[in-house]
Amino acid sequence: MSLDGRRISIIGAGVAGLAAATALARRGGDVVVYERASALRAEGAGIQISPNGAAVLSALDAQPRALETRAIALRDHRAGAGVLRLELARRRWRHPFLLMHRGDLIDGLGQAAQAAGARFEFGVTADPAALEAELVVMAGGVHAATARQFNHDLPAASFTGQVAWRAVLPEGDAAPEAHVFMGPGRHLVSYPLPGGWRNIVAVEERAAWAAEGWDHPDEPDNLRAAFADFSPQIRAWLDAVEEVKLWGLFRHPVPTRWHDGRSVVIGDAAHPTLPFMAQGANLALEDAWVLADCLQRHDVPVALAAFQDKRRARVCRAITAANANARNYHLRRPALRLAAHTALRLGGAIAPGAALRRFDWLYGHDVTR
Ligand SMILES: Cc1cc2nc3c(=O)[nH]c(=O)nc-3n(C[C@H](O)[C@H](O)[C@H](O)COP(=O)(O)OP(=O)(O)OC[C@H]3O[C@@H](n4cnc5c(N)ncnc54)[C@H](O)[C@@H]3O)c2cc1C
Structure with a gap:
């Protein structure tokens, strides 16, 4: 019809x-x-x-x-050490990750x-x-x-106790990979964009409420201070941020x-x-x-x-x-974080395909077929 x-x-x-x-x-x-x-x-x-x-x-x-994204890498926040790497280049799913x-x-x-x-x-x-x-x-x-x-x-929607900054900064050529840096009470996601740019989304737990929405300007120094103990690579990215938006995350x-x-x-x-x-x-x-x-x-x-x-x-x-x-990325207790990251590392080393298979229900679903 x-x-x-x-x-x-x-x-x-x-x-x-x-x-x-x-x-x-x-x-x-x-x-x-x-x-x-x-x-x-x-x-x-x-x-x-x-x-x-x-x-x-x-x-x-x-x-x-x-x-086209080649890989998604979960990394520890301080040294940036790899925890789990999902290789997407082999195209497990029919369509690309963009x-x-x-x-x-x-x-x-x-x-x-x-x-x-x-x-x-x-x-x-x-x-x-x-x-x-x-x-x-x-x-x-x-x-x-x-x-x-x-x-x-x-x-009503409820404030999650988390806020997110987003920023875009200029960058030369970079590998098309998405990185998630996980720290206590915080994580930062970063990936390159076409035209020589890098996207940053940085999430921090905090008690104070922040408004929902995409257009609330904040001071770049607040973002830099919140992630001051993250790896040197991250600090270098954040040093280049000139404009930043902050929004509250609501469930x-x-x-x-x-x-x-x-x-x-x-x-x-x-x-x-x-x-x-x-x-x-x-x-x-x-x-x-x-x-x-x-x-x-x-x-x-x-x-x-x-x-x-x-x-x-x-x-x-x-x-x-x-x-x-949100909970998995932000583990606060060092022992718990170490155990969780070690389990992910081992799982990724022993059965690298299994980590990707966990997402078949989401990424492999094609509503057009
Ligand atoms: C300005 C803006 C920036 C964003 N930035 C990002 C980002 O950087 N990263 C990210 O991952 N996601 C971003 N998002 C959100 C993301 O695009 C959406 O969550 C997602 O794509 C769902 O899209 P949507 O079409 O349902 O809603 P939206 O993308 O929010 O689009 C809704 C549209 O409806 C219009 N509208 C609302 N009410 C009316 C009305 N009564 N009459 C006429 N028009 C109306 C709005 O102006 C808007 O253009 C942004 C959204 C907006 C609006």
Whole structure:
């Protein structure tokens, strides 16, 4: 069944909204995307697209500029000693693991949406109730009209006791590898980006609350002070940081209901996740594809119920895994940290494939097949 001529409004030109616009317009939908910013928001730092998200980009013919990750290395914070190395170059999964600027991802998806025939209305803060359409896709991110409006008893998001800085710094050629440096109560993730840049996300536990969101400037010296006892390589990176954003990390309960009548939520508007599995954008891409697939097969009410059925368990599993990683990276007691790192080292040496196999459920899942 084609979506020929069905009028579809999408709120938000982020990753979820643009991917949904492309997938729905390519199936014949008459798609309009409303974005409150005056143009596509090419803001943000680095983003990791894992094979499950890359599968959707490929199926949508979106081709953002990207580096293909060769390996992910877990390392101890002080000397930077290797704890576990996941070799990705052998391509266990059909699609690559990619590193890119969020702006390039948005550009690539925006071009794909336009090529598919989606139209854009910029500078409009859309109200879902006021839109004339057969279907309203709410993809406005974590601070917009979210699933909360279909789930009035949903508990409030809670501060995790963790804050994250993100920064991008210039760098010459670097191996396309992602590194996670684990220390007591802190960890730092770093990877290169296309065009000679390096992305840093640094997480610290602290009692004081910090606001959620992507745009809160902080002093680079605060970041440097928090990671002063990390390895010389990290200190050198942080010395080069000129501009930094700080945001609070919040745990959001996953709502039980993602749709109501003709409206459905996708991406962060439905299920924001902590960044510790780097899955926010990837789950948003998967949502977009599965929603379009369900709408192609069924009428709107059945399609929206099918979409939620297909997505919720997987999304919950990814979010639970991200929550657990926060604890695993931050072990404070030296003896416990040593034991955990030794177990990872031994496991990686004895059965290197087993460490990768643990992620088959996540990275090997291809919603487009
Ligand atoms: C400015 C910004 C920078 C980011 N930087 C990073 C980063 O550096 N690294 C990273 O990993 N992730 C980053 N993210 C988050 C990441 O892109 C998302 O978590 C993920 O891709 C899920 O995307 P989404 O489309 O659900 O939501 P978002 O990417 O948040 O997109 C939502 C879009 O909806 C628009 N919108 C909201 N309400 C309305 C309304 N009522 N009417 C019209 N438009 C509306 C917003 O302006 C926004 O463009 C950033 C997000 C934003 C908005």
